[in-house]
Amino acid sequence: xxxxxxxxxxxxxxxxxxxxxxxxxxxxxxxxxxxxxxxxxxxxxxxxxxxxxxxxxxxxxxxxxxxxxxxxxxxxxxxxxxxxxxxxxxxxxxxxxxxxxxxxxxxxxxxxxxxxxxxxxxxxxxxxxxxxxxxxxxxxxxxxxxxxxxxxxxxxx
Amino acid sequence: xxxxxxxxxxxxxxxxxxxxxxxxxxxxxxxxxxxxxxxxxxxxxxxxxxxxxxxxxxxxxxxxxxxxxxxxxxxxxxxxxxxxxxxxxxxxxxxxxxxxxxxxxxxxxxxxxxxxxxxxxxxxxxxxxxxxxxxxxxxxxxxxxxxxxxxxxxxxx
Numbered sequence: 001x002x003x004x005x006x007x008x009x010x011x012x013x014x015x016x017x018x019x020x021x022x023x024x025x026x027x028x029x030x031x032x033x034x035x036x037x038x039x040x041x042x043x044x045x046x047x048x049x050x051x052x053x054x055x056x057x058x059x060x061x062x063x064x065x066x067x068x069x070x071x072x073x074x075x076x077x078x079x080x081x082x083x084x085x086x087x088x089x090x091x092x093x094x095x096x097x098x099x100x101x102x103x104x105x106x107x108x109x110x111x112x113x114x115x116x117x118x119x120x121x122x123x124x125x126x127x128x129x130x131x132x133x134x135x136x137x138x139x140x141x142x143x144x145x146x147x148x149x150x151x152x153x154x155x156x157x
Numbered sequence: 158x159x160x161x162x163x164x165x166x167x168x169x170x171x172x173x174x175x176x177x178x179x180x181x182x183x184x185x186x187x188x189x190x191x192x193x194x195x196x197x198x199x200x201x202x203x204x205x206x207x208x209x210x211x212x213x214x215x216x217x218x219x220x221x222x223x224x225x226x227x228x229x230x231x232x233x234x235x236x237x238x239x240x241x242x243x244x245x246x247x248x249x250x251x252x253x254x255x256x257x258x259x260x261x262x263x264x265x266x267x268x269x270x271x272x273x274x275x276x277x278x279x280x281x282x283x284x285x286x287x288x289x290x291x292x293x294x295x296x297x298x299x300x301x302x303x304x305x306x307x308x309x310x311x312x313x314x
Contacts, residue, residue, distance in 0.1 A: 027194035037184035
């Protein structure tokens, strides 16, 4: 993968992100991974399904990287988000940020995951034992119960 | 490696730490890596040398893990620190923390690196173009210029 911001259908190897940000000027690398948790508020998840509008999602991930470089100066960033069916413990998203000093690496990595959940067009379908539901934006402020993402929004090519 | 807290002479693969903490109950994994930076305050580092009192260092890393479990409850932790000669960009330390939710993973990972630098008996020798120096505790509050760690303190078996 020659990009620093990408969507994939394959299992995520966090080392792919880490390798892209390790460099002579960095003394600190922070990596955040979101993994599929079995229980949420007492309800058992069987598996998740993610869909994205891929070109826009990759563009938005890159925008988040640019925001971080703007805010923290000397930072390098790589972000990958997986789509398709994910099983419990699978990595859905991995972020790696390198900076000269550690405080910035932590802060920028945290910023990245909050921004991803706010603004990247990736939809999640929860599959439980007793049903399933499309969730809207990942902060769950918008519900997609009424409005399932359109085929156009979900296309992953 | 069957331990969650260990000292190694081999290159660190952060995936080894990540694999130890990924689990059904976790929705978040934070990984912090300290890497060898080329320039510090304008001075070029050629390479670093780390020595540790290994049994005590591993015991202290485990203590930090216990402190995190106490403070954050549902957390799993793995920490590895490398010793010996490290080149620029090599990983000196890797920490992985998994928790159900992301705020705790970030906070606990940050706590771990601060505690490592405070209390784990690992000594660092900086090699510059124009000299070398043993540094004391990793927060550099204690200087080892007068007192180079004894052979007993530095033994790495």
